[in-house]
Amino acid sequence: MDLRSILYPVVALSMMGLLFGVLLAFASKIFAVKTDERLPKIIEALPGANCGGCGYAGCSNLASEILAGNAPVNACPVGGERTANAIAEIMGVKAEEKVRAVAHVNCRGGNTTKKKYRYKGIEDCLAASKVSGGPSECAYGCLGYGTCVKACPFGAIEIKDGVAVVDQEKCTACKKCVAACPRHIITLVPYPADVHISCVSRDKGAYVRNICNVGCIACRICEKKCPAGAITVENNVARIDYDKCINCGECAGVCPRKLITDRRKVPETEKDLA
Numbered sequence: 580m581d582l583r584s585i586l587y588p589v590v591a592l593s594m595m596g597l598l599f600g601v602l603l604a605f606a607s608k609i610f611a612v613k614t615d616e617r618l619p620k621i622i623e624a625l626p627g628a629n630c631g632g633c634g635y636a637g638c639s640n641l642a643s644e645i646l647a648g649n650a651p652v653n654a655c656p657v658g659g660e661r662t663a664n665a666i667a668e669i670m671g672v673k674a675e676e677k678v679r680a681v682a683h684v685n686c687r688g689g690n691t692t693k694k695k696y697r698y699k700g701i702e703d704c705l706a707a708s709k710v711s712g713g714p715s716e717c718a719y720g721c722l723g724y725g726t727c728v729k730a731c732p733f734g735a736i737e738i739k740d741g742v743a744v745v746d747q748e749k750c751t752a753c754k755k756c757v758a759a760c761p762r763h764i765i766t767l768v769p770y771p772a773d774v775h776i777s778c779v780s781r782d783k784g785a786y787v788r789n790i791c792n793v794g795c796i797a798c799r800i801c802e803k804k805c806p807a808g809a810i811t812v813e814n815n816v817a818r819i820d821y822d823k824c825i826n827c828g829e830c831a832g833v834c835p836r837k838l839i840t841d842r843r844k845v846p847e848t849e850k851d852l853a
Contacts, residue, residue, distance in 0.1 A: 617669050618646055624665040625655055630732055632656045632753030645670070653677045656752040657733075679770040681750040682735070682757065686721040686764055687777040687838060689742030693717075693790040705761040716790040719780040721764060730759035769821050773842040774828055776801075781814045793838045801830035801839060 621642040629637040633654045635644055644650035645666060652674050653663035659679065667674035698707050698714040704726040707713050713722050723741040735749035736756055745756075747770060757765045764779050776795070780787055784796030797815040809823035810830055817839070819830075831841035 615646055618642055620669045621645055621666055624658075624662055624669065626657045626662065628657045628732060628751075628753070630657060630751075630753040630755060632751065632755070651675065656680070656754075659751075680752040680767040681747045681770045682745045682752065682754075682765050683768045683775055683777075684721060684727075684736075684743045684745060684765050685777055685779045686719075686742055687793045687840075688715070688717060688720045688791045689723055689740045691740075691792045692720055692794075708761050717780060717782075717787075717794065719762065719764065719778075719782070720791070720794075722762065726759050726761065727756035727765060730755040771826075772819075772821055772824065773826055774819065774824065774831055774839065776810075776817050776819055776830075776839050778816055778838050781816055783815055787815075793836055795838055796836060798835060800833050800835065804829050804833045 622639055625638040625642060627638055631637070633641050633650070633656060635641040635650065635654075638655075641650060641654060645652060645654065652666040652670055652672060653660075655662050655666075658665075660674075660677075663674040663677070693716040694714050695711065695716055696714050698710065700706055700710065702724050704722040704724045707722050707724050712718055715722065721742045723738055723743065725738050725743070727743050728736045728738060732753065732755060733749050733751055735746045735751070736743055737746075738744070743756075743765070745765075752767055754767070757763075757767065768775060778793070778795040780791070780794050782794075784798065787794035787796050795816045797812050797817070799812050799817075801817050802810045802812050806827065806829060807823050807825045809820045809825070810817055811820070812818075817830075828841040828844065831839040831844065
C-alpha cells in the first residue's frame, strides 16, 4: 500500500480542520455579544427565590432589567435592604429608602362565621368557592382551606381557627398569596403599621351582625374618632389610608366589633392573629 495515499488525506483533513478552527475563532470575536460584567454580580446578589414578587419572571430577568435601568435597585421584595444596598454598590448608585411591606389577611371570621353547609371536598379555597359560593354565609371572608398556605414559598402563612394568618417576620411581600386567594382578601400593608382593619365585607351591617361576630357593620365610629382622617367607610366597610394614618390606635379602641386591631395592645399569645 502506498503510504502517500494515506498521508495526503490525513494532512489535507488536518489543514482543513485548522482553517475552519481559525475561521470560527475569528467569527466568535467578530459576532460576539458583549455581556456587561455587572450582570452576573447582580444575579449573585439577588436571593434566587424566583418568586416573581418583583413583577419580573425570575431573578435573572430582574437583574437584566435593573442593568437596563428599567427597574430600581430595590425592586426585590425578598432580599430587602441588604440586597438593595449590594446591587446599588454594583451599579454605582444610592439605594432609595423603601418601606417594607407585608401581607395581611383582611378577615378574622374563620370558624365563628355562620355556615350554610358542611364542606367535605378538596382542601382548596378555589374548589370550595365553586360549590354554591363556599360554605360560609359571608361571601367575602376567608374560606380557610389553605390555598395561600400552599402558595407561600417562605412558610409565612398558616390556618388558625379557620382563617389564614400571616407571620409578618417571615413574610417577604412576594405576593404569591395575594395572587392565589380566590376571594382577593389578602393585601400588602406597611410593616411599620400596627393598626389594621380585618374585614372586606360589603354587606349591610344588620346582615353582617347576624352571620359574623367580628365583621364590619359600618357604624362609622372609627371614622369619626380618627384624628388624622385616615379612616373612611365606603360600601359598608371601613378602610385605612396608610399614607394618612399616624398609628395612634384610637380607632382600635372604639371599634365595637373589635375587628380593628392594634398590635401594640394585643397580648403576646395573640399577636399572630392581629
